[in-house]
Amino acid sequence: MTSQHPTPLSVAIIGGGAAGTLAAIILAKLPGIGGITLLDRDGRFGRGLAYSATQPWHRINVPAYKMGGVGADDPEGFADWLAANGHAAGPDYSTAFVPRAAYGDFLCAQLAEVSAGGRLDMRVDAALAVEKHGDGYRVATASGDIIESRLVFLCIGNHPPSDFAGVVPSPRSISNVWATGALDPIGADDSVMVIGTGATAVDVVIDLVHRGVRHEITMVSRRGLLPRIDVVPVADPDPVKSWPGKTVRGLLQRLREDIRHKAALGIPWQTAIDSFRLYTSELWQGLSATERARFSRHLRSIWLAHRHRLAPDVAALLEQLQRGQRLRVIAGRVTAATTTATGHHVTLRRRGRGTLDLATHWILNCTGPEERYDKVDDPLVQSLLASGRVRPGPNGLGLDVDSGCRLIDRAGHSQPGLFAIGPATRGTFWEVTAASNIRKQLLGVAEAL
Numbered sequence: 001m002t003s004q005h006p007t008p009l010s011v012a013i014i015g016g017g018a019a020g021t022l023a024a025i026i027l028a029k030l031p032g033i034g035g036i037t038l039l040d041r042d043g044r045f046g047r048g049l050a051y052s053a054t055q056p057w058h059r060i061n062v063p064a065y066k067m068g069g070v071g072a073d074d075p076e077g078f079a080d081w082l083a084a085n086g087h088a089a090g091p092d093y094s095t096a097f098v099p100r101a102a103y104g105d106f107l108c109a110q111l112a113e114v115s116a117g118g119r120l121d122m123r124v125d126a127a128l129a130v131e132k133h134g135d136g137y138r139v140a141t142a143s144g145d146i147i148e149s150r151l152v153f154l155c156i157g158n159h160p161p162s163d164f165a166g167v168v169p170s171p172r173s174i175s176n177v178w179a180t181g182a183l184d185p186i187g188a189d190d191s192v193m194v195i196g197t198g199a200t201a202v203d204v205v206i207d208l209v210h211r212g213v214r215h216e217i218t219m220v221s222r223r224g225l226l227p228r229i230d231v232v233p234v235a236d237p238d239p240v241k242s243w244p245g246k247t248v249r250g251l252l253q254r255l256r257e258d259i260r261h262k263a264a265l266g267i268p269w270q271t272a273i274d275s276f277r278l279y280t281s282e283l284w285q286g287l288s289a290t291e292r293a294r295f296s297r298h299l300r301s302i303w304l305a306h307r308h309r310l311a312p313d314v315a316a317l318l319e320q321l322q323r324g325q326r327l328r329v330i331a332g333r334v335t336a337a338t339t340t341a342t343g344h345h346v347t348l349r350r351r352g353r354g355t356l357d358l359a360t361h362w363i364l365n366c367t368g369p370e371e372r373y374d375k376v377d378d379p380l381v382q383s384l385l386a387s388g389r390v391r392p393g394p395n396g397l398g399l400d401v402d403s404g405c406r407l408i409d410r411a412g413h414s415q416p417g418l419f420a421i422g423p424a425t426r427g428t429f430w431e432v433t434a435a436s437n438i439r440k441q442l443l444g445v446a447e448a449l
Helices: 018-028 077-084 100-116 199-210 248-264 269-277 280-285 289-298 300-307 312-323 379-387 422-429 435-448
Strands: 009-014 033-040 120-124 127-133 136-141 146-149 151-154 192-195 217-221 327-339 344-350 354-360 362-365 406-408 414-420
Touching: 009 018, 009 127, 009 136, 009 146, 018 033, 018 100, 018 435, 033 146, 077 100, 100 120, 127 379, 136 151, 136 414, 192 199, 192 354, 199 217, 199 312, 248 269, 248 289, 269 300, 280 422, 289 300, 312 327, 327 354, 414 422, 422 435
Parallel strands: 009 033, 009 151, 033 120, 151 414, 192 217, 192 362, 217 327
Antiparallel strands: 127 136, 136 146, 327 344, 344 354, 406 414
């Protein structure tokens, strides 16, 4: 009697950043996986946009140990790697907010081990289309190559924000602040308006300060909320796993009660948020479309300010800049921004305080990535939507996937072997950008495979 071994499954991974790299590393450990082709249009394998930052002040917004490792069996893999490589922030990585480049180094090191095994083909190329072919798929690329594979993973990361409504485009309005050299033309005495007050906006402000910008920087967002400060974590004896009524109002009430209760026990609110976050994907899927939309309108910015926090010294720097009148934070929205000879004339509608007119040399769009994929300027995404191979996700966010991260087509059918990982799954799972969330998605897919 002879045993029949199934043919190894070939894999195409589109996107070589953190999600694509983790996909290659995790899938390469499965005995049923054959050759893996990893595509990245910019050649930022192992880094992507987030971990290509080279300056020491571009730091991960959680302590290093929270980044985890690669598999379920190495929960402190990144911290262990830092210690083994003598990283200067050690030896206690429970409070160390290390540069983002360090995590990129870690991923590149793990990817190099996979590449050494001979099954990984890394190509600097862009995917333009994915079509069904027999039991698998064909991926058409910008170079003209056709990649045939049984499994395809879309790990395409975040897309630049759309042009900001009301701002007349000009050479002095920058939509993609992370484009190479985007901030180079800004002079030390130039005035800058940053639209947005989240993590990207904070990164840009700190970058401008280190570049020597002396003029006051203005940040504006609807609520004017900066990310909150992080603290040393403690154990949560009773995390929130549910709330009454499956409504946003019930969620807010339950979290407030939990935070007050734990504060009386000496447990910081940051711990309550972190422990609750572990269950948000499942809880998000239990909300109706109406309640999800209500969350996006009323709680999104509040949640993000408490969820994506700052290293204590970064928070201290922002406070110092505000005290020294080098940073102004305004709650409001831009209603008009017309071009002038030196920049823009901007009209702001301040939250509860009327309008404000001001002049600025530069406007930087830091409102966060575009999450409505029908608006993104990506040939692959537009091709997939046009063909009906995929459809927009719940509430128009990202692309629709089932509980196993398989993409759902226009007719509502899951596509076997066609997966989306990370930010593209925002509408279905909500919490999808942290390394821990991406790893959880991939480990779930790997277990099913």
